Amino acid sequence: QKEVEQDPGPLSVPEGAIVSLNCTYSNSAFQYFMWYRQYSRKGPELLMYTYSSGNKEDGRFTAQVDKSSKYISLFIRDSQPSDSATYLCALVSGGYQKVTFGTGTKLQVIP
Amino acid sequence: DAGVIQSPRHEVTEMGQEVTLRCKPISGHDYLFWYRQTMMRGLELLIYFNNNVPIDDSGMPEDRFSAKMPNASFSTLKIQPSEPRDSAVYFCASMTQPGVNTGELFFGEGSRLTVL
Numbered sequence: 001q002k003e004v005e006q007d008p009g010p011l012s013v014p015e016g017a018i019v020s021l022n023c024t025y026s027n028s029a030f031q032y033f034m035w036y037r038q039y040s041r042k043g044p045e046l047l048m049y050t051y052s053s054g055n056k057e058d059g060r061f062t063a064q065v066d067k068s069s070k071y072i073s074l075f076i077r078d079s080q081p082s083d084s085a086t087y088l089c090a091l092v093s094g095g096y097q098k099v100t101f102g103t104g105t106k107l108q109v110i111p
Numbered sequence: 112d113a114g115v116i117q118s119p120r121h122e123v124t125e126m127g128q129e130v131t132l133r134c135k136p137i138s139g140h141d142y143l144f145w146y147r148q149t150m151m152r153g154l155e156l157l158i159y160f161n162n163n164v165p166i167d168d169s170g171m172p173e174d175r176f177s178a179k180m181p182n183a184s185f186s187t188l189k190i191q192p193s194e195p196r197d198s199a200v201y202f203c204a205s206m207t208q209p210g211v212n213t214g215e216l217f218f219g220e221g222s223r224l225t226v227l
Contacts (some may be wrong), residue, residue, distance in 0.1 A: 043218030
């Protein structure tokens with residue numbers, strides 16, 4: 001079993017839709033959770049991070065963590081064509097040096 | 112700062128040849144990471160350095176892979192001999208310090224390797 005599972009998609013939605021991206025994990029040692037966004041032929045860039053269960057909001061983006069279920073989500077409200085990218089969940093255990101990535105979900109927002 | 116700089120951006124080589132990928136991290140970042148990305152396996156950590164010292168190379172797939180960091184501004188990842196299954200995008204990333212508010216990875220644009 002992989003440490004982190006993420007549906008690869010692709011996920012195609014119309015502009016303005018609410019998007020839900022999810023990851024599940026198996027290792028309880030993960031304490032710190034991030035979402036990276038990767039545009040085509042570019043390196044990933046940090047989008048959001050959180051280290052506690054619950055929700056964290058940043059503009060149109062909301063990160064949600066449920067440690068009891070080992071489930072993390074990223075919601076995008078009012079999705080835009082510029083949101084079209086691959087979204088990778090990233091999990092870190094206590095030492096913080098090693099980041100374990102999901103395989104990424106490719107999102108396409110259709111104008 | 113120009114960000115993490117990787118070269119070459121694209122490399123096409125034949126099986127058995129030596130491949131050297133290069134990385135210049137962001138100045139002042141103490142940690143440097145090499146990742147490999149494929150469709151099937153996603154982003155995999157190969158090795159990371161702290162203050163130029165290799166800390167964890169458990170992700171290096173086999174002895175054909177080696178990495179060095181001779182100084183704070185330069186690192187190489189070498190594959191010798193290369194095989195078709197090494198075809199992937201190789202990313203270098205740097206980090207200031209691990210931690211809750213500082214553990215962001217800054218990635219380069221990647222080196223796309225194709226081994227024929």
